[in-house]
Amino acid sequence: AQSVSQHNHHVILSEAASLELGCNYSYGGTVNLFWYVQYPGQHLQLLLKYFSGDPLVKGIKGFEAEFIKSKFSFNLRKPSVQWSDTAEYFCAVNGYGNNRLAFGKGNQVVVIP
Amino acid sequence: GAGVSQSPSNKVTEKGKDVELRCDPISGHTALYWYRQSLGQGLEFLIYFQGNSAPDKSGLPSDRFSAERTGGSVSTLTIQRTQQEDSAVYLCASSSGQDYTYEQYFGPGTRLTVT
Numbered sequence: 001a002q003s004v005s006q007h008n009h010h011v012i013l014s015e016a017a018s019l020e021l022g023c024n025y026s027y028g029g030t031v032n033l034f035w036y037v038q039y040p041g042q043h044l045q046l047l048l049k050y051f052s053g054d055p056l057v058k059g060i061k062g063f064e065a066e067f068i069k070s071k072f073s074f075n076l077r078k079p080s081v082q083w084s085d086t087a088e089y090f091c092a093v094n095g096y097g098n099n100r101l102a103f104g105k106g107n108q109v110v111v112i113p
Numbered sequence: 114g115a116g117v118s119q120s121p122s123n124k125v126t127e128k129g130k131d132v133e134l135r136c137d138p139i140s141g142h143t144a145l146y147w148y149r150q151s152l153g154q155g156l157e158f159l160i161y162f163q164g165n166s167a168p169d170k171s172g173l174p175s176d177r178f179s180a181e182r183t184g185g186s187v188s189t190l191t192i193q194r195t196q197q198e199d200s201a202v203y204l205c206a207s208s209s210g211q212d213y214t215y216e217q218y219f220g221p222g223t224r225l226t227v228t
Contacts, residue, residue, distance in 0.1 A: 039176040044204065045165070090156065090160075099163070100145065100172065101217065105155035 001028045006104035014112050015083055021076040021107045023065075023091035033074040033105050034092040034101065035065055044090070050074065061085070083113045115139065117220035119205050125193055125226045134190045134223045138207030145188050146208075146217060149181060151201035159203075162188065195227045 003025045013019065025031065035047040048059025055067040065076045074091060091104040118137045126132050138145050147159040158172040173179070177196075182188040192199055202222040208215040211219045 007166075043221050044206075046216050049216070092156075099161055100146070100158040100169065101156075102158070103148075103156035106152075 002031075002093050002098075002102040004093055004102050004104035006091055009105065009107060010046055010070060011107055011109045012112065013081060013109070016061050016080050019076075019081045019085070019109065020076045021091075021109070023074045023076065023088055023092045023104060025072050025074065025091075025102075027072075029095050031093050031095055033065075033067060035059065035063070035074075035076050036041045036090045036092060036103075037087045038090070038106075047076070047089070054076075081109075081111050083111050085109065086111045109113055117205055117207050117218055120221040120222050122221065122226045123191075123226075124146060128197060128227055129194055131191065131193045132195055132225065134203050134225070136188045136205030136207075136220060138196065138205070139185065139209075139218055140187070142207035142209050142218075143184055143185065144208040144215070144217075147188070147190050147217040148204045150204055151200045154201075156160060156204070159190070170228065172210070183222075193223075194227075197200070197227045200227045202227055 003026045007022045033050040036044045037047045038044045047063050048057050048065055050057045050067045058064045063078050065074055067074050089107045092101040094101050118202045143164045144216045145162045148156050160180045161169040169209045180190045202224050203223045205220045206217040208217045
């Protein structure tokens, strides 16, 4: 079964600081990887995704993530956060041929102006 | 265009009662998913529908939970004899095809509170 680990559930940082959220998964085969974001009072929405190719993927709002297969990791980064990045961030994975998403428990990120 | 909609947005029910939660997927989307988001558990897969195929029910936590999808569109998740541990936000998502690479679009969720 697939599982996803996210560390440091609560993150507080100041505007312009850099953000990195860790995501590790366990799955033996080919995987697709996702980061979803949930802004306060809003739906879950896709931030970025990785299926194949360049392991460094860029998403919306200046976010990027790097897939490191040897470390089973897909960490999310943003060089300089804004107050509007305050949200909960979820890493998710599905295995080849498997439609269901397995989610991590999320990172609650608070950006202080 | 319209996104995934869910109703009701909030539901408070007494322990032991049955509840029905509704999901309207994005028009034309053939795949529909139910997930549950509860404190301390994160987001958990419940059930998946694809077209006219038999649903993948492997995530349903007990036989008190069931779901159906009528006409390949609207879906209803039913919880019978609700328990306090059923309190959670129930999320519905849809995608445009059965290819697992298709993005899943999420609805706003139904917050269920069992008292």
